[in-house]
Amino acid sequence: MTLKTKLLATTSALLIATTGALYADAHATHPVTGEALASDQSFTYRVGDESPSIDPGLVEDVDGADVVRDLFEGLYNQDAAGNLIPGVAVSHTVSDDGLIYTFTLRDNAKWSNGDPVTAGDFVYAWQRAASPELASPYSWYIDLMSIENGGDVIAGDMAPSELGVTAVNDTTLEVRLTQPLPYFPQMVTHGTTFPVHQATIEAHGSDWVLPENMVSNGAYVLTEFVPQERLVRERNPMYWDNENTILERVTKLVIPDENVALTRYLAGELDRTDVPAGQFPRLSAEYPDQAVSVPQACSYYYMFNLRDGAPEELQDPNVRKALSLAVDRNIIVENVLAGGQKPAYTFTHWATAGFETPNIPMADMTQADRNTMAQELLAEAGYGSDNPLSIDLVYNTDESHRAVAIAISQMWKQTLGVETTLANQEWQTFLEARSNGDFDVARGGWCADYNEASTFLDLMDSGSGYNDSKYMNPEVDALLAEAKTSENPQANYDRVEEFIAQDTPIIPIYHYAAVDMFAEDLQGWPYENFEQNWYSKDLYKIAE
Structure with a gap:
């Protein structure tokens, strides 16, 4: 099947919501395309490590968010192209002042135990996400949404009950903002804004996320969880649109080695897996109907530790800029990864809606000229053959991250004489090390929470919860604050990107592409969704 055909099938899958009931068996057909459906409607896919949490108030990684979107449903969902479609909410209105x-x-949304989903469930969930008691790594997102009193609640200066969200009645939710935010509706597709069942949390505490305890409102329920091994979700009969859900069972398998995962995929054990670094050209030639690469709203970068007490050599912007200049991004994307990624000289992904990539001087230079400038800057900083620079680089365990780290450490050695010590860490340990500042240079990967440039650039704000470099620039903070109320924030975004290139708190390395292998019988994947937010309820398998 060609990519074009797959895209058409994805779009068709969305129309299921307008059809009658469907129960897949050997003779059932797709209500829109007429394709014969497989009797086995199960989907098994690979991830590289266990997610820290599947609690909507605590989830912070992409793989965890994929699970949360199946188990829980927020106000809005996304269609195959990333457009908003109804979830628990069927519509909304905005006051004239946009606040x-x-x-x-x-009125037919239910929890998996049969309780109705109400506006009060959203109020509880949002207050909980902002509360200091939960200490959510994503609490800052509530403030980012410009919700009234969000920052004060997160700081503990106000009670969670003061957050600007109110249940007018069971089916009416009011949200008050401190400033107009044109992309606010896009932000409520994020897991942090999903409802949670208060009685279940109060009864079980942190154990509420276990299969035997969880009460959820999504198209699927959690039926099995073995840490570092598997997570299984199955259709939720209480889901308001269950009759139009086709996949019966979804299994996430934790397989750290992507080459092992590929072998298992080719043996028919998986329906989806990542393409290992450098193997897309071969796999796309051998399996043209299964290997897929599409732009994905994520940026890959290295961050410097700029905290007080961090290595002194990295506090010099000339050192940081020299290290950035010496990275040959073309080699990374063309030789190391070879999966359709693009070199990055800005933090914001080039395909972000409404964003025009500014002219960053480094991007127009040849690599030879970049290397020459890098050598000059490092010499000015006092480092050379008689005083070599030594740094530690940490990344989370993954063969692709390892391949990129090795390549870049060799570039630094060859061009600048830098001695780099590489260290890989398990995902949860890695996240804690970055958050606590236990690193010199660390790998970073940021995927958009919504399709607008601020989702990337707000990480450069000094108050961002994921500004793990602890980069502080009052001008950047002011530009970002002003951009939120600007009719055309592009000029502000240009300046922030220029500051990133000038101050180099991070090294943008490449912009992602989603590079995967998909079983030929799996249909409905949202290839056109730039964020690659997928919902198992929109997938289905066709008969051979």
Whole structure:
């Protein structure tokens, strides 16, 4: 099947919501395309490590978010192209001043135990996500949404009950903002804004996320969880649109080695897996109907530790810029990864909606000229053959991250004489090390929470919860704050990107592409969704 055909099939899958009930068996057909459906409607896919949490209030990684979107449903979902479609909310209105959003909720949304999903469930979830008691790594997102009193609640200066969100009645949710935010509706597709079942959390505490305890409102329920091995979710009969869900069972397998995962995929054990670094050209030639590469709203970068007490040599912007200049991004994307990624000289992904990539001087230079400038800057900083620079670079365990780290450490050695010590860490340990500042240079990967440039650049704000470099620039903070209320924030975004290139708190390395192998019978994948937010309820398998 060609990519074009797959895209058409994905779009068709969305129309399922307008059809009657469907129960897949050997003779069932797709209500829109007429394709014969497989009797086995199960989907098994690989991830490289266990997610820290599948609690909507605590989830912070992409793989965890994929699970949360199946188990829980927020106000809105996304379609195959990333457009907003109804979830628990069927519509919303906005006040003339843009400060009050009023969402109308469907009256047939239920929790998996049969309780109705109400506006109060959203109020509880948002207050909980912002509360210091939960200490969510994503609490800052509530403030980023410009919700009234968000920052004060997160700081502990106000009670969670003061957060600007109110249940007018069971099916009406009011949200009050401190400033107009044109992309606010896009932000409520993020897991942090999903409802949670208060009685279940109060009864079980942190154990509420276990299969035997969890009460959820998504298209699937959690039926099995073995840490570092597997997570299984199955259709939720209480889901308001269960009759139009086709996949019966979804299994996430933790397989750290992507080459082992590929072998298992080719043996028919997996329906989806990542393409190992450098293997896309071969696999796309051998399996043209299964290997896929599409732009994905993520940026890969290295971050410097700029905290007080961090290595002194990295506090010099000339040292940081020299290290950035010496990275040959073309070699990384063309030789190491070879999967359709693009070199990055800005933090914001080139395909982000409404974003025009500014002219960053480094991007127009040849690599030879970059290397020459890098050598000059490092010499000015006092480092050379008689005083070599030594740094530690940490990354989370993954063969692709390892391949990139080895390549870049060799570039630094060859061009600048830098001695780099590489260290890989398990995912949870790695996240804690970055958050605590236990690193010199660390690998970073940021995937958009919504399709607008601020989702990347807000990480450069001094108050961002994921500004793990602890980069502080008052001008950047002011530019980002002003951009939120600007009719055309592009000029502000240009300046922030220029500051990133000038101060080099991070090294943008490449912009992602989603590079995967998909079983030929799996249909409905949202290839056109730039964020690659997928919902198992929109997938299905066709008969051979």
